[in-house]
Amino acid sequence: MDSQNVGDIDIFQQCKYIHEVELVNMKLQMRILETHIETKDRLLRNLEDIIDEQEARIANMEDFIQVLSLDFGTLSEENMRLKNALTQMQKSTRMNELLETDEDYESSDLMSCDGGTGNGRSTSPQPTSDVTKSYPLMVQSMREESHWKKLQRCAEELKSEKDELRQLALDTKDAFNVCMGEMKMMLTSKTTDFFRVLIERYKAEMEKRKQLHNQLVELNGNIRVFYRIRPLLRLPQNNEAEDGNEKPVVFIDDMDNGVVHVTNTSNTKKTSASADKVIPTDFSQEQIFEEVSPIITSCIDGYNVCIFAYGHTGSGKTYTMEGPLDAPGINQRAIMQLFETAKDRSNDISYNIKVSMMEIYNEKIRDLLNTANSNLSIRQTDEGKSSIPGLEEVLVTSAQEVTDTLAKGRKNKVVAATEANIESSRSHVIVRVVVSATNLITKVTTVGRLNLVDLAGSERVSQTNATGQLLKEAQAINKSLSELGNVVLALRQNQKHIPFRNCQLTRILEDSLNGDSKTLVLVHLSPDAKSLNESISSVNFAEKIGQVFKSGFKRDVTRKSISGPPKIPASPRK
Numbered sequence: 001m002d003s004q005n006v007g008d009i010d011i012f013q014q015c016k017y018i019h020e021v022e023l024v025n026m027k028l029q030m031r032i033l034e035t036h037i038e039t040k041d042r043l044l045r046n047l048e049d050i051i052d053e054q055e056a057r058i059a060n061m062e063d064f065i066q067v068l069s070l071d072f073g074t075l076s077e078e079n080m081r082l083k084n085a086l087t088q089m090q091k092s093t094r095m096n097e098l099l100e101t102d103e104d105y106e107s108s109d110l111m112s113c114d115g116g117t118g119n120g121r122s123t124s125p126q127p128t129s130d131v132t133k134s135y136p137l138m139v140q141s142m143r144e145e146s147h148w149k150k151l152q153r154c155a156e157e158l159k160s161e162k163d164e165l166r167q168l169a170l171d172t173k174d175a176f177n178v179c180m181g182e183m184k185m186m187l188t189s190k191t192t193d194f195f196r197v198l199i200e201r202y203k204a205e206m207e208k209r210k211q212l213h214n215q216l217v218e219l220n221g222n223i224r225v226f227y228r229i230r231p232l233l234r235l236p237q238n239n240e241a242e243d244g245n246e247k248p249v250v251f252i253d254d255m256d257n258g259v260v261h262v263t264n265t266s267n268t269k270k271t272s273a274s275a276d277k278v279i280p281t282d283f284s285q286e287q288i289f290e291e292v293s294p295i296i297t298s299c300i301d302g303y304n305v306c307i308f309a310y311g312h313t314g315s316g317k318t319y320t321m322e323g324p325l326d327a328p329g330i331n332q333r334a335i336m337q338l339f340e341t342a343k344d345r346s347n348d349i350s351y352n353i354k355v356s357m358m359e360i361y362n363e364k365i366r367d368l369l370n371t372a373n374s375n376l377s378i379r380q381t382d383e384g385k386s387s388i389p390g391l392e393e394v395l396v397t398s399a400q401e402v403t404d405t406l407a408k409g410r411k412n413k414v415v416a417a418t419e420a421n422i423e424s425s426r427s428h429v430i431v432r433v434v435v436s437a438t439n440l441i442t443k444v445t446t447v448g449r450l451n452l453v454d455l456a457g458s459e460r461v462s463q464t465n466a467t468g469q470l471l472k473e474a475q476a477i478n479k480s481l482s483e484l485g486n487v488v489l490a491l492r493q494n495q496k497h498i499p500f501r502n503c504q505l506t507r508i509l510e511d512s513l514n515g516d517s518k519t520l521v522l523v524h525l526s527p528d529a530k531s532l533n534e535s536i537s538s539v540n541f542a543e544k545i546g547q548v549f550k551s552g553f554k555r556d557v558t559r560k561s562i563s564g565p566p567k568i569p570a571s572p573r574k
């Protein structure tokens with residue numbers, strides 16, 4: 001082998017060796033790398049395990065937190081309930097203490113101190129069993145002495161505050177009462193003064209108005225209209241009001257004693273125009289006579305006077321004119337008064353008083369003092385006066401004769417039954433008193449006539465359900481009342497033609513109504529509710545005849561009374 005070849009082999013060997021070393025080195029490096037990678041992988045796995053573990057822990061923690069927060073919520077709810085219960089208990093304790101009287105307070109205090117068993121250990125007021133069961137902790141704490149003492153102090157403070165407040169309230173009430181009393185007195189005196197002045201002024205104005213009205217009435221023919229309201233009647237068997245209605249429906253006006261109100265329970269039905277007077281319900285027969293006596297006295301002076309009692313059945317016409325035996329009415333009192341006056345004047349004047357009594361029934365005139373005269377007629381005398389030939393006239397010279405004469409006439413009165421009132425008078429009854437006065441010195445004689453007329457009931461035919469004879473009666477009554485109204489109105493208005501001739505009633509009374517006569521119409525009203533419509537219709541009648549003719553008339557001097565009355569003040573008013 002040449003050296004070159006040997007050299008080449010060495011190099012080759014060296015290269016191979018190097019190569020092998022490098023290979024080993026590379027393998028080593030590979031191994032190291034692999035180990036490194038393995039280590040990393042292991043570490044990574046470990047890390048993943050740790051992360052998993054941590055995540056599991058976090059999840060556990062979250063669960064735990066949730067459980068905790070749930071527990072916390074429950075606890076705070078519980079806490080709230082406890083708080084509310086405590087507040088409620090405190091309130092109820094305070095309320096109890098406030099409401100209890102001092103005595104109760106003491107006893108309840110004692111009871112609660114020993115728990116109601118007398119053990120003497122102070123304890124808080126026991127809450128309701130529910131609360132005790134639900135909130136044992138609270139009850140326990142409430143039973144703690146310090147807490148109970150606080151409550152006691154609080155209760156005492158509240159009690160003293162309550163006493164103070166009570167005292168304050170009493171003081172305020174006293175002060176208020178004193179103040180009110182003073183104010184009331186002040187107001188009353190001021191109002192009373194104010195009203196007194198007002199009422200005085202009003203009365204003065206009313207008086208003036210009435211004086212003017214009187215003058216006007218005298219100029220218009222001297223016709224007066226009074227209302228009389230009878231009292232509510234009581235049933236004899238049970239003393240109850242006649243129609244079961246205790247409230248009267250007719251009232252006198254408080255401010256104007258000439259006005260009546262006819263009302264029912266719901267609304268005002270009618271307020272009358274002012275009449276001359278309203279006679280109150282409680283007036284006695286004597287008081288009523290005092291109201292009418294001036295007009296009666298003028299008869300003795302030669303005036304013709306007519307007094308009419310107008311009203312529906314049961315309104316009290318006969319009571320006013322005749323009256324019961326123990327309370328005689330206008331008829332008897334009037335004749336007695338004429339006697340008295342005649343007696344007083346007997347030194348100068350000789351009087352002669354004659355009484356006749358008649359009734360007009362179905363337009364027939366009957367003599368009530370002599371029943372044989374059952375159909376009298378009216379005649380015209382030569383002097384143009386109307387007379388009733390055959391009518392009995394009784395000369396009365398004593399009170400007893402007057403009483404007997406009137407009683408005789410009363411017996412003969414026709415009383416027919418109607419549906420409205422079975423005792424109803426269906427005729428007009430006229431008591432006529434003729435007073436002749438002869439002056440003993442001058443020998444001049446004057447004659448005055450007094451006609452006291454108890455008219456038949458004014459109820460409307462439609463209301464009575466009358467048929468046959470009763471219907472005929474009712475129609476005759478209605479006609480004559482309506483004619484009377486027309487005559488009175490025509491006289492008041494001073495009309496040229498006065499329709500006296502239209503019925504027997506006005507024909508009989510022609511002489512008495514005509515001329516310088518005086519007429520008083522007493523319109524009767526019944527206060528019971530069932531007569532409401534009749535009362536309204538009576539008020540309408542009163543208003544019609546009470547109308548004052550205000551202007552455009554001249555007094556008709558030709559209509560004078562035949563006997564020529566002396567000139568005396570004509571007004572019947574006081």
Ligand SMILES: Nc1ncnc2c1ncn2[C@@H]1O[C@H](COP(=O)(O)OP(=O)(O)OP(=O)(O)O)[C@@H](O)[C@H]1O
Nearest residue numbers: 230231312313314315316317318319421424425457
């Ligand atoms: N002022 C009064 N005080 C007491 N009772 C009275 C009064 N007015 C009327 N009465 C009584 O009322 C009832 C009816 O009265 P009265 O007979 O006088 O009525 P009238 O209007 O005359 O009836 P008629 O038209 O039917 O005759 C009677 O029982 C009467 O006693």
